Amino acid sequence: MNNSMINSSVSMHSLQQKLDILANNIANVNTTGFKKKEASFEDVLTNVQNQPEGFRQQGRFSPLGFNQGWGSRLVQIQSNMAQGAIQPTGNTTDFAIQGEGLFEVSVSTVDENGNQVFQPAWTRNGAFNLSPDGNGNTVLTTKDGHFVNGTDGNPILIPDNYRPVVEQDGTIKAYNEKDPSEAPLNVGQIKLVRVVRPQLLRDMGGNLYALPAGVTNQDGILQNVNGAEGTGTERVSLMQGYLEQSNVNLSDEMTDLVMVQRALQLNSRAITSSDQMMNIANNLRT
Template structure:
């Protein structure tokens, strides 16, 4: 009976983690560029218990013994980078990525001396805006004010009075709104990276991904591939669409189905604990 209680308690802990993942997916069903999380589980330990020879009966082909499990545990939380539905917005600063790519943004953090430093992070959310840069122009940022990184490693500046037009490879051309006949000027190129190993990216919140601490340049190349604006071909193609936004790839019906399954599994394990407790109580109340 103690074995059943241990098995159920361990399994309930894993199911609670699965429940947290599902609730996070459901909460972000309307978040632009959100990628759902998927959990992988494995058995903690399985023992083979022997059975008496008396259990062997005529016609039995299976060997004597039975498997006794000790619950399951969460092994890994993976990010599903499947393409989400793309919705037209008509906004010039909205961008959707087609393919397994990410935008690179600059995140401000404090170093060990308390000085602000910028570190790269990556996102699929292409809802950008033009923020005044203090020099009479604007700079392309996220809604939270983080700079969008160009292929040269610098923020992308857009002069006032120019309309940005972005090509599929991320190249930005500026058209003079006062003189439509004037030739466009090149404003920069949005940096795009292709995800090679999404399971190694860390979710740091606010729809951002980062690399593990202490990673080397060679290890980074095995996780993220710098496209330098090259769109690629075939299955590896990564391109931009201006005036569109990628929606979350969470399917609410699938998440609700998994939610019901997890809730029923939690109910089953909780009843197993209750049954074991009742049986232990009956054995404790027996009198010789």
Template sequence: MNNSMINSSVSMHGLQQKLDMLANNIANVNTTGYKRKEASFQDVLTSLKQQPKGFEKEGRLSPLGYNQGWGSRLVQAQMTMLQGSLKATENPLDTAIEGNGMYEINTFVRDANNNLIPQTAWTRDGSFELTPSGADPNTLLLTTKDGHYVMGADDQPVQVPSNHRVNIQPDGRIMAYDDADKTAPPIEVAQIKLVRVIRPQLLQQLGDNLFTLPTGLANQQDVLQTVDAANNMVDPITIKQGFLEQSNVVLSEEMTDLIQVQRAFQLNSRAVTSSDTMMGIANNLRNG
């Protein structure tokens, strides 16, 4: 197999992964809180080829050695934490994060024995609901639209008394107002837990707009830092009630990248076809 076929086939594999990533970004252009992914490429290998000795002629400036590339590969798919635009919904349970943060939620997954076990996950989607608690009829639980529990600063699911309307402060504190007694002062029932994303490239996509941490991670604080009053002074992370964050995907940019990658893929596929044709011609000449 000649060098051009190896080079092109390796590059086509990386370009296919880039195409899949662009398709995922475009498909989630209207997903609440979605963060687009960007691809990073690097050379697979570069070797130094030597020209024959007879190539060295008096007055010729071309070097005897030249670099021979062997294609490129995708080395990283990193999530871009750029802020998406905010859309007003007038729903008091819709919230949007301003800043480089995420909500912490509690979901359930099945283990090897098909048993449900709790798992911590994170999301930017702030479209919440109040769900009745089976244990206490006077208590409602703050959940996502998929039924996952929204965690509070005390690492417990956020609970709200029944027949109370909520007001969510920028720092995540939830103030509950009694609908039956309009003169009663509000009570602070919980505070939504927020985390600051330190290393987005280490987050793993769980599906349904959720993220988790890689297994075996020694220190979670190296990737996600719990937000508190002490560390939220610089580059603050706040919550805006009555808004939802839109996807940060810019469709025009994604389509431009898509056309460029398609052209690169087409060029490499033609190189593979040309290499195959040349090898077929060489094989026929030898057999003839």
């Protein structure tokens, strides 16, 4: 197999992965709180191909060697945490985060012994519901039924016939709808974390993120922002009655899609040309 065929085949594999990422971004252009994925690539190997000494002629300024590449490979896929458009909904259980923050939720799983356990996960999707928890309480949950965690690590309980009002720092006060004169109840605070190193977050699917296996220092990836007054890019706040839309720009994704398709077409033709040249060489008669 010649060099051009190796180069093209390796590059086509990476381009196919890039195509899958673009397809996922386009499919989630209308997903609430979705953060688009971006890919990083690097050269697999580059060496210098030497030319015969006969090329060394007087007055020749170009070097005898030339760089020979062997394709590229996908190095990393990370989420772009840029702010998406925020739209009003008027729903008291819809929340949008301003800044590079995430909601913490509890995802129910089953361990090796068949027992139900809860593990933390994080999301930007603030389309929440008030759902019964089976014990006669009303709790704040995601659309998929995951508990929204408070700063104490427990689900947030909302008394019946009370209307929750959430402040910018996540503090929840419940107002009695039957007796407006009653003083509001402080029922908890929504836990918010700021993303420090988004490239280390693991995509769980369902618009949820988790920490990589074996991570012991969570503070190096996610930082608790409740009770901390941030400024500038570090500020994380909540907006009640709003939802953040996907940060996918469809025109940018379509432009990248065309470029990837053209690169795939170029590499495919390079493989075809290499195969034809090898076929001609095999059929030569002396």
